[in-house]
Amino acid sequence: MAIKIGDTAPDFNLPDQNGSKVSLQDFRSKKAVVLYFYPKDDTPGCTAESCAFRDQYEVFKSAGAEVIGVSGDSSDSHQKFATKHNLPFTLLSDQGDKVRKLYGATTAFGFIPGRVTYVIDQNGVVQYVFDSMLNFKGHVEETLKQLQQLAA
Template sequence: MSIELGTKVNDFTLPNQDGEKVSLSDFKGKYVVLYFYPKDMTPGCTTEACDFRDHHESFAELDAVIIGISPDPEARHQKFIDKHDLPFTLLSDEDHQVADQFDVWKLKKNFGKEYYGIERSTFILDKEGNLVKEYRKVQVKDHVLDALNYIKENSED
């Protein structure tokens, strides 16, 4: 199951790094950058999170919030935030319900082993909660700038 571009994303609620329940609908009226990543503290995920951190202010100026989602537990998210000074929310999707909704929970192969995990992907929602852009099978380099530029070019001033 995948969400189609131009359609409203169903509301969901997941715990954040502090154990507080956060719903997508909490951000109505803002652009939402939902980025799904495989695992806290790994090299690619750390690079991506730090890139979002370094451009956080630019996203905020465009009225956009950044939300990271992975299957890691809340406590691990908090350590990741503390270690890298991340200024945005990380949500814990341990049962991958939201990852399934966005069709990013995939069979992966690594060194001959098969397992299920997150396919690195980013989704941009408009201020009404409609999916307006998706980046699947993301390569970390320059990805954050691509997302930022998309919002710059498509935001209502």
Template sequence: MALKVGDKLPNFKAKDTNGNIFDSQNYIGKQPLIIYFYPKDETRVCTEQACSFRDNYQEFIDLGAEVIGISADSVQSHLKFKSKFNLPFILLSDNDKKLRKLFGVENDFLIIPGRQTFVADEKGIIVLVFNSMQGKIHINKALKILKELTK
């Protein structure tokens, strides 16, 4: 069942770009989170999306939020992607697709892993679920709702 606005973010663990175990309990309920699922490292739209998050990362930090990108790519692929494009935020490997299932992120066009963004407030409650194959628009939606939360 897909997560929706008003749901609490589930706790989860996954490997980050350093091969370390990322534990969401260290973040959920402590600060706003932007968790975005994307299809694949190094593809055109996914790279544009990641670079847009990178280019706006300081604004997310200034609003007290952390950005987490998730795809099924390997830790090694994420490390290369992060290094090549100087991505300052967390990338997690979901190679077994457990996180995608936990969040209820469906495939687009039946075969392409979905591109979906979840924004949670500092209590871990989801305030935005956004699904679009257009990468850059996710950043604008996430920033807009974060600014509304911090008014």
């Protein structure tokens, strides 16, 4: 069952690009989280999406949010991807897609991991979900609008 607006976001504990464990609980009561699931490191669409988040990262931080990317790639793959594209935010390795499945993040054509972004408030409640395989920049633009509305 897919997580939707108003649901409490499921907690997780995954390794980041440096091998450190990161939990959603780490951000509770501190800041909002923009959690974006993407198919694969260093593919054209995922690179466009991740670089769009990179280019707006300071704006997200100013809006009181942390950006976190999640895919099934290894921590080593994430490290190379983050270094190559100068990504300043956390990338989590969800090998086996357990967290993706926990959130109900869709698949495209039944086998390609989908592209879904969640805005999770400081209390751990999902405030917005953006699900689009092809609108890479929409993930950034729409979630940023939602964060700014929440802050207002």
